[in-house]
Amino acid sequence: MRKFLMLMAVALVLPTLAGLAQAGERLKIGLALPTQQEERWVRDMHAMQAEADKYNVDLRIAIARNDQAQQNNQIDQLLSQGIHVLILAPHDGEGAATSVNKAHEDGIKVISYDRLIMGTDVDVYMSFDNVRVGELMGEWITKRVPKGDYILMSGAPTDNNAKLFKQGHMNFIQPLIDKGDIKVILDQPVIDWQPANAQRIVENALTLANNKVDAILAPNDGTASGAIAALRAQGLAGKIPVTGMDAELSAAQRIVQGTQSITVLKDTRKLGEEAIRLAIRIAKGEDISDAINGAVDNGTMEVSSVLLEAQVVDKDNIDAVLIESGYLKRSDVYGN
Ligand code: BGC
Secondary structure (H helix, E strand, O other): OHHHHHHHHHHHHHHHHOOOOOOOOOOEEEEEEOOOOOHHHHHHHHHHHHHHHHOOOEEEEEEOOOOHHHHHHHHHHHHHOOOOEEEEOOOOOOOOHHHHHHHHHOOOEEEEEOOOOOOOOOOEEEEEOHHHHHHHHHHHHHHHOOOEEEEEEEOOOOOHHHHHHHHHHHHHHHHHHHOOOEEEEEEEEOHHHOHHHHHHHHHHHHHHOOOOOOEEEOOOHHHHHHHHHHHHHOOOOOOOOEOOOOOOHHHHHHHHHOOOOOEEEOOHHHHHHHHHHHHHHHHOOOOOHHHOOEEEEOOOOEEEEEEEOOEEEOOOOHHHHHHOOOOOOHHHHHOO
16 A cells, blocks of 8 residues: 555656656756847847746756757757757758757757747747738838838848748739739748848849839848848938838837838747747646647647747837837937
8 A cells, every 4th residue: 555655646746756767856958049139039048048047957068050960969969968848949940850850859848939840749839920021010100111122132042930020921922913013023931041142142133123213022131131231332222212120229229220120020039938938848747739820731730839920110100119118228229
């Protein structure tokens, strides 16, 4: 009977400790980020570190430099350090699948963070509603320029988000192309989301069009900075609407100066904090279905998803959305 009661006690305790090697052990979360090229990834990391500290979690961080082989090696190392859960924002959504499979072989669950990991079983995806994010940009630019000659860019082909954003852009732009109101001068992806690549694309397009351009769809703030550099060289900065995304400080500065038209705020502080809290729940073996509010197809399955909302920021609402919310400092944005 005593033995039976002891077994019962163990059975009751076990589920809450699933994923934790030993009772009382400090929870170890692995965080694999693709880059720090954009300011947002730095913010994600800081938010996650602060949240991990709050819960006394040992957060092990690895940053790849836009290189999947490097990221896969880093994940091997994290797994060998005995992490209990992995938060993975892949450089290359397809190329990260092998790391997910390895983690699963070790019994470690994986949160696909911001970018979706493709072609394998993913435990949960945490991001924004990225088609909607793209629509916010497409809607804004087509309202501002319903007719005219467009330069279109999309994000890195290795990043599934780039496809989702593009789908959202085209939900608004394609009908106007079909009507003959919008003409596309050039439509190209920006390898690795690099501003210099975006600058070259816009330089080429300006040459092709003899500078007769009415709107530029840049898929994030980094690529917008490249586009604006190309415009500036032709004396066109501030004369042609340019989109962006990420609410970077430099983008906010360009918005108040009038060279960039919009950005999109995806509050990565919130995403980062929620990812840590979800990782803790997963490590404890808790049912997280209450957190799920969507499903996104990764080619293998409909991945259960936690999707946050995003918001367009322009000159008119920048104070309310970015400054009063504490996301950016007024003195940094306005330089006084
Ligand atoms: C993210 C963007 C970011 C881009 C480049 C995308 O997956 O969603 O916020 O600007 O990658 O890092």
